[in-house]
Amino acid sequence: MAGFSSSPWAAGTALPGVPALHEDLTTEVCVVGAGIAGLATAARIAAEGLSVVVLDRVGIGAGETGRTTAHLTCALDARFRRLERFHGPEGARRAAASHAAAIEMIAAQTARAPEECWFEWVDGYLFDPEGGDADALHEEAEAARRAGLDVEELAAPPLPFATGRCLRFPRQAQVHALRLLEALAAQVRGGRGRIFRAEATEFEDGEPATVRTSEGLRVRARSLVIATDTPINNRFAIHTKQASSRTYAIAFPPPAGFPRGLFWDTLEPYHYVRRARVGPDPGGEVLMVGGEDHRTGEAEDADARYERLEAWARDRIGGLGRVTHRWSGQVQEPVDGLAFIGRNPGDGHVYVATGFSGNGITHGTLAGVLLADLVLGRPNDWASVYEPGRISLRAAPSFLRENVKTAGHYAELASGGDVEDEEQIARGQGAIVRRGLRKVAVYRDPSGELHERSAHCTHLGCVVAWNGAERTWDCPCHGSRFDVDGNVVHGPAVAPLAAVDDPKPDPRPVPA
Ligand SMILES: Cc1cc2nc3c(=O)[nH]c(=O)nc-3n(C[C@H](O)[C@H](O)[C@H](O)COP(=O)(O)OP(=O)(O)OC[C@H]3O[C@@H](n4cnc5c(N)ncnc54)[C@H](O)[C@@H]3O)c2cc1C
Ligand code: FES
Structure with missing residues (x-):
């Protein structure tokens, strides 16, 4: 993945490699x-x-x-006033309880190797910026209490800059997420589990359920779990109920005395700041600042976003050194605030986890x-709130808003390109060029050579957009991403962007 931005954790962590899959397999569960x-x-x-086979296109993490x-909190981004509205008081309670339980599980998981996983209990502070809406914050505190959380209302968080009031949530945490994955992978391999490198491209429900890989190999399993951030096995069911967002983060050496804790503001999108351990001492800590989210494929101004994050931090925090890392990534935003975890709608033996x-x-x-x-046929109290097939009528306005935005991107098919022709594309940059009926995604590499692919996303046919910060082609409809040679970087697409001289017609746009 050379050329993509990298978090300080990923930059400093060598995870164990995984072997390529070389043969057909049969297992009880395939993930x-x-x-x-x-x-x-x-x-x-x-x-x-149970026997389990894990397949990953690239490798662990x-x-x-x-x-x-990796801030671990049960004070969810969706906020409890909203969760209560969408899921009712009982749904909000189950959401809070399940995330609190998840933090305890991570604590137990990492307790075996505390020095390596750098798990740390800290307080979490949701704060208003100066002049914020104190009434709204108080209402959020009340909703969080109704959901069963312990929350304290304070005049301000222990930050070295002026803010409005805040809510303090005790027993939140942070962790080195890749070390956590390493511990989980060891647990998989310590049981009847195997992890392989393989790209899954086709999925069939049944007894057994089957995954086929890009190399033509098959894994047959009693149950199949698709845990690819966004489901790559279904074209519509979930993708109309969530939107992909890009999110940005930067890191500095931590200024002396900066308090420990998770701090995030009430703006939308919010800013967060905290110090975190990313490597062995000395110099193993950073001060991290993040936010500036936007829907994937809808903005090409990453540099400006990183600069705004830096300005936000420098305006508030004295003694900051130079920025040591900046990176971006993708999050899946469900329209009703909670993930979709459970049986894939319409399937009997295929499960998804996304949103x-x-x-x-x-x-x-x-x-x-x-x-x-679910795989073992046991009841679970959390199943109903995370049910992937749910349709929340109360979330209908957000649902419509997101899908109107998606539909708007189909208009791109009829418009011109970003530039008249490829001569206008600078080295290291990409742009869309119209050639007759076809739109072409053209990237000029640093040596001047052109890389051209069809600009039509292989998921449902939207036109991709250039992401200059990551040097990828990002789809504004459901968040698929492709490298400059058209290979899939992120689903839901599973097939590469077509070659420009491919005689097959471009994927037909299918509004979802
Ligand atoms: C900048 C940033 C900050 C964040 N901060 C926080 C935070 O503070 N706290 C928090 O709780 N969450 C945070 N999140 C969100 C969180 O990181 C993600 O939601 C979570 O890591 C997603 O995990 P996942 O297992 O679903 O997906 P991933 O980690 O993306 O794993 C999916 C895997 O599937 C593989 N895959 C994809 N397609 C295929 C295929 N066709 N065949 C085989 N394998 C495939 C990929 O290679 C990948 O390894 C943040 C995210 C970002 C980007
Ligand atoms: S991700 Fe769905 S059309 Fe591109």
Whole structure:
């Protein structure tokens, strides 16, 4: 993945490699994706004594879990006033309880190797910026209490800059997410589990359920779990109920005396700041600042976003050195605030885990428990709130808003290109060029050579957009991403962008 931005954790961590899959296999459970959701599920299933095969296109932690900032909180991004509205008081309570349980599970998981996983209990502070709406914050505190959380209202968080009031949530945490994955992978391999490198491209429900790989190999399993951040096995069912967002983070050497804790503001999108351990001492800590989210494929101004994050930090925090890291990643935002974890709509033996929002490490961890229970036919109290087939009428306005935006991107098919012709594309840059009826994604590499692919996303046919910060082609409709040679970097697409001289017609746009 050379050329992509990298988090300080990923930059400093060599995870064990995984062998390529070379033969057809039969197993009790097959999990696709070796991020937090896939490995938490596989570890749980291995601990039950079942055989499990994990397939990952690249390797352990190669997806968004390698880019996470791993703050662990049950004070969910969706906020409890909203969760109560969408899921009722009982749903909000189950959401809070399941995330609190996930933090405890991560604590137990990492207790075996505390020095390596750098798990740390800290308080979490949701704060208003100066002049914020104190009434709204108080209402959020009340809703969080009704959901069963312990929350204290304070005049201000212990930050070295002026803010409005805040809520303090005790017993929140942070962790080195890749070390956590390493511990989970060891647990998988310690049981009847195996992890392989393979790209899954086709999925069939049945007895057995089958995954086919890009190399033409097959894995047959009694149950199949798709844990690829966004489901790559279904074209519509989930993708109309969530939107992909890009999110940005930067790191500095921590200024002396900066308090420990998770701090995030009430703006939308929010800013967060905290110090975190990323490597062995000395110099093993960073001060991290993040935010500036936007829907994937809808903005090409990453540099400006990094600069705004830096300005936000420098305006508030004295003694900051130079920025040491900057990176971005993708989160899946569900329209009703909670993940989709459970049986894939319409299937009998295929399960999905997606829609984790900015709470992916806890959502992924609780997915492990929930999916293991479903696979084993056991009841689970959390199943109803995370049911993937749910339709919340109260979330209809957000649902419509997101889908109107998606539909708007189909208009791109009829418009011109970003530039008249490829001569206007600078080295290291990409742009869309119209050639007759076809739109072409053209990238000029640093040596001047052109890389051209069809610009039509292989998921449902939207036109991709250039992401200059990551040098990828990103699809604004459901968040698929492709490298400059058209290979899939992120689903839901599973097929590469077509060659420009491919005689097959471009994928027909299918509004979803
Ligand atoms: C910058 C940033 C900050 C964040 N901060 C936080 C935070 O503070 N706290 C928090 O809880 N969450 C946070 N999140 C969210 C969280 O990181 C993610 O939601 C979570 O890591 C997603 O985990 P996952 O297992 O679902 O997906 P991933 O980690 O993306 O794993 C999916 C895996 O599937 C593999 N895969 C994909 N397609 C295929 C295929 N066709 N065949 C085989 N394998 C395939 C990929 O290679 C990948 O390894 C953050 C995210 C970002 C980007
Ligand atoms: S991701 Fe769905 S059309 Fe591109």
